[in-house]
């Protein structure tokens with residue numbers, strides 16, 4: 170039983186799944202991604218995965234339908250844990266604003282930290298601010314600077330949207346989630362699944378060690394080609410990042 174406070178139930182943790190809101194005893198034990206991927210749920214695979222495929226399809230439909238009319242857009246990635254007063258959040262706000270002023274919508278993961286800062290910069294500059302959230306084991310909700318928000322259950326559906334509706338990726342300092350997004354993008358450019366797609370790293374100092382390892386070890390070992398080093402560009406200069414994105418767009422138009 171749930172006790173009431175002044176005739177209202179006490180605040181309860183909640184989770185959103187598409188149009189559905191779940192609270193209290195109705196809170197699910199895991200996430201949709203976990204049920205699909207974790208072998209602990211193998212027992213359900215025979216009975217439930219065929220239905221899951223329809224849910225996955227409906228997420229694609231929702232994403233395609235909502236995002237098809239976006240203006241040219243740039244996806245911005247970075248740590249969910251950065252504090253609002255950190256250098257990377259300051260950079261993300263400036264970047265969001267500069268992209269909006271250049272006419273680009275800004276797409277982020279819709280979460281806190283660098284994502285929120287980029288959304289804030291874009292919204293404050295009068296641009297379109299998009300958040301593609303993901304269901305997590307704890308309720309989080311989209312940050313308040315998001316104008317168009319979609320909450321995805323499936324990581325891989327969401328990742329398709331980041332790429333399909335953006336002309337470029339800008340990657341600020343972050344952890345595993347950010348690295349995953351970075352390396353997926355450069356793999357897709359390397360294998361020519363997407364063309365003329367700038368991938369810009371911002372935070373020269375932060376990314377320095379990784380880039381040194383890529384040059385000193387990956388390249389030396391022959392795991393990548395010298396030309397692959399050009400798949401990423403590194404700068405701390407917001408204006409330069411925007412120029413790289415614009416130039417790639419111009420080249421695409423005249424191709």
Ligand SMILES: C/C(=C\CNc1ncnc2c1ncn2[C@@H]1O[C@H](COP(=O)(O)O)[C@@H](O)[C@H]1O)CO
Nearest residue numbers: 246247248249250278279280343344345346347
């Ligand atoms: C850790 C906390 C909240 C996590 N919330 C997220 N919401 C939306 N998107 C997220 C979240 N966490 C990771 N992502 C995605 O990965 C990138 C950041 O991951 P990192 O490991 O923090 O670098 C980001 O670009 C998102 O797309 C509680 O504060």
